[in-house]
Amino acid sequence: MSEAFNQPLSGNDMPRFGGIATMMRLPHAKTAEGLDACFVGVPLDIGTGNRSGTRFGPRQIRAESVLLRPYNMATRAAPFDSLNVADVGDIPTNPYSLLKSVDAIEAGISAILAHGCKPLSLGGDHTMALPILRAMAKKHGPVGLIHVDAHADINDTMSGEKIAHGTPFRRAVEEKLIDPHRTVQIGLRGTGYSADEFDWPRSQGFRVFPANELWHRSLVPLMEEVRAHLGAGPVYITFDIDSLDPAFAQGTGTPEIGGLTSMQALEIIRGCWGLDIVGCDLVEVSPPYDTSGNTALTAANLLFELLCVLPGVERRN
Numbered sequence: 258m259s260e261a262f263n264q265p266l267s268g269n270d271m272p273r274f275g276g277i278a279t280m281m282r283l284p285h286a287k288t289a290e291g292l293d294a295c296f297v298g299v300p301l302d303i304g305t306g307n308r309s310g311t312r313f314g315p316r317q318i319r320a321e322s323v324l325l326r327p328y329n330m331a332t333r334a335a336p337f338d339s340l341n342v343a344d345v346g347d348i349p350t351n352p353y354s355l356l357k358s359v360d361a362i363e364a365g366i367s368a369i370l371a372h373g374c375k376p377l378s379l380g381g382d383h384t385m386a387l388p389i390l391r392a393m394a395k396k397h398g399p400v401g402l403i404h405v406d407a408h409a410d411i412n413d414t415m416s417g418e419k420i421a422h423g424t425p426f427r428r429a430v431e432e433k434l435i436d437p438h439r440t441v442q443i444g445l446r447g448t449g450y451s452a453d454e455f456d457w458p459r460s461q462g463f464r465v466f467p468a469n470e471l472w473h474r475s476l477v478p479l480m481e482e483v484r485a486h487l488g489a490g491p492v493y494i495t496f497d498i499d500s501l502d503p504a505f506a507q508g509t510g511t512p513e514i515g516g517l518t519s520m521q522a523l524e525i526i527r528g529c530w531g532l533d534i535v536g537c538d539l540v541e542v543s544p545p546y547d548t549s550g551n552t553a554l555t556a557a558n559l560l561f562e563l564l565c566v567l568p569g570v571e572r573r574n
C-alpha cells in the first residue's frame with residue numbers, strides 16, 4: 258500500500274543532511290495534480306509590524322524537517338500510507354508589494370484547491386491567512402476556523418493599512434470567509450492598543466480561550482469542547498508559532514510571554530482529529546531570531562502533526 262503513494266526519502270537511503278531540501282524530503286511536484294495534500298511555502302514578511310524575517314520561514318522549516326520520519330509514534334497515524342503528498346514549492350510573492358503578494362497567494366492556493374488537494378502552508382507572516390481564506394471560502398463557503406495564536410489578529414487597521422499581519426481575521430469576518438459561530442481562538446495573551454479590542458472576537462460570536470486560562474492544564478478536554486462546537490462542516494486551521502511560549506519558540510516576530518507549551522500544541526492538533534479539515538497553515542517562523550533552529554524544528558513537527566489529522570489518514574494500531 259505504501260508503495261502506491263509518494264514517500265519521504267529515508268535517512269537510510271540518503272543521509273538526512275543530503276538531497277534536495279523539500280518538506281519532509283518528499284518529492285517536489287510542479288502542481289498539485291494527483292495529490293491529496295501538499296506542502297506549499299509562502300515566503301512573506303512585508304506584512305509584519307515588528308521584527309521581520311518570516312520570508313525565510315519556509316526554507317528553514319524544510320531544512321529542519323529532514324529529521325522527521327513518516328510514522329507518528331503517539332497517534333500511530335500513517336499519512337503516507339493513506340494520502341499522496343508532495344512539496345509543491347513556494348508561491349511567488351512580490352517583495353515590493355503586499356497587495357500583489359496577497360493576490361498571488363490567493364491564486365496559488367486556488368490552483369491547489371482546483372486539483373482537489375489540501376494545502377498545508379509554510380509561512381510566512383500571518384497576512385497570508387486572508388488570501389488563503391478567500392480561496393477556501395470560494396470553494397467551501399464560510400469555513401469553521403481554529404486559530405491558535407498569541408494575538409487575535411482582528412485589528413481594523415495597522416498604521417492605517419487594512420491588510421497586515423494583525424488584521425486578517427477582522428477582514429475574514431467582514432468578507433464572510435469564516436463562520437464566526439464556528440470560530441475558536443486559542444492562546445491569546447499579552448497587551449493591546451485598547452481595552453475594548455479584547456471583546457471584539459466574542460462580540461462576533463467567536464469562542465476565545467486565552468492562554469492564562471490554559472496554563473498548567475492538559476488541553477485534551479478543551480479540544481473535546483472545540484470538536485463539539487465546530488461539529489460537521491469544513492474547518493481550516495491556522496497556527497501561529499507565537500502561540501507557543503518564547504521558551505519553546507523564540508524565533509518569531511512578536512513574541513509574548515506566558516504562552517502554550519509544545520505539549521499543549523500537540524494536544525491541540527491531535528485533538529483536531531475527526532474534524533473535516535480542508536487545509537491549514539503554520540505561520541510566523543522567523544529564522545533570523547531562531548538562533549538554535551528549534552522554532553523551525555517545532556514548526557516542522559507541528560506541520561507533520563497537522564498532516565496526520567487530515568481526514569482519510571489511517572492509524573496503524
Ligand SMILES: [Mn+2]
Pocket residue numbers: 383406407408410422497541
Ligand atoms: Mn498571528
